[in-house]
Amino acid sequence: MNALAGEGYEVEFRPDEDCVRMSGALRLGGLAEYAPISAMLEEALQGRERLVLDLTGLEFLNSSGIATLSRFVISARNHAQCGLVIRGSNEIAWQGKSLNNLKRLMPSLELRFD
């Protein structure tokens, strides 16, 4: 398992479960600070047929984080061999508002709200 963690957040890549889980509150200062997370997400896409991005524990994401997720979704769209599932939570207000935009970037994205 690979993991990145900082104050208030954690990102874990579980290759055996084809899953990346992001949790806590992510408000890093700009795309450059998100680069290690982007690299982990990119790595997770390689050589997989399906990847689940589990955001059910991600309480807060700033706009640089939203841009990072969008870049990743665009990259997944361009790697047509890997299907992408994003799991969100109805309990977390930003997700109901902002995750649907990702479907506009990648129509084949499977968005699931628990």
Add this chain to the structure above:
Amino acid sequence: MAEEYGEFRALRYDRETESLNLSFWPGSVPLQQRWRNNGLSADFLGDYVTTFFPLEDDNPAARARQNEIRGAVAFIANELLENAMKFHDGRLPEPITVHLNLQPERILLQQSNGVSAEAAEDFRAFVQRLRDNDPGELYIQQLEESALSEGSAGVGYLTMINDYQAELAWRFDALPDPGFRVTTQVMIRI
């Protein structure tokens, strides 16, 4: 001389209005350390307003509404604070200010900071672009562009407009030192 873009709503201080002010001089501690305060302040403002949207027994809609308003205030305040930190010009004798004004039918979040004449020019062009384009289209365009470049300019403002139905207004006040005080007001209906 002040230039305004969009509609500024009056801040109120009457018996039906709750308000909070934050103001600080970012040079006093390093940006990295200060950045942490964005989250603390934004979460505080989000939690603060929940008092005025109480939970009701057997009413899940009240809980959802409280959750939604808390999330909206915390997101918007965090973005305004992050932008203020990124673009503030510490050489100008201007503090960064954030004001929350909770009125019976809307919440106003107003933030101001000082910027150089050059940065004001770039920001004015961005504001113009925001006003001249469909925000839904511009949002997707910015996200696609940010996939190709290192910038994500404007994703915060566009998220407020598209996802939180916020209305934004800006004012540029020329300062005696070369530079401007830029004020951003974000309004959400409640």
